[in-house]
Amino acid sequence: xxxxxxxxxxxxxxxxxxxxxxxxxxxxxxxxxxxxxxxxxxxxxxxxxxxxxxxxxxxxxxxxxxxxxxxxxxxxxxxxxxxxxxxxxxxxxxxxxxxx
Numbered sequence: 001x002x003x004x005x006x007x008x009x010x011x012x013x014x015x016x017x018x019x020x021x022x023x024x025x026x027x028x029x030x031x032x033x034x035x036x037x038x039x040x041x042x043x044x045x046x047x048x049x050x051x052x053x054x055x056x057x058x059x060x061x062x063x064x065x066x067x068x069x070x071x072x073x074x075x076x077x078x079x080x081x082x083x084x085x086x087x088x089x090x091x092x093x094x095x096x097x098x099x100x
Contacts, residue, residue, distance in 0.1 A: 014085040024074040
């Protein structure tokens with residue numbers, strides 16, 4: 001039980017830490033106007049953001065950008081990154097802790 005509590009504490013700390021790292025995806029659009037009658041050029045791409053930056057720009061998203069899907073993907077990524085960090089930190093602590 002002690003091992004689980006240690007892992008849970010490390011997971012929560014890692015989850016807080018991960019939210020400030022630029023590891024989350026956001027779809028972007030750049031629209032450029034051209035001269036003449038050729039129209040506009042629209043370029044879609046992906047941007048790597050922090051989780052807070054992704055949420056702060058959510059009010060500017062259009063309804064067809066499917067905010068719920070990207071929020072789900074970024075939340076899953078946050079939990080995955082936190083789990084990996086907590087797993088390796090738990091292994092390191094276990095390796096260097098004195099054995100009874």
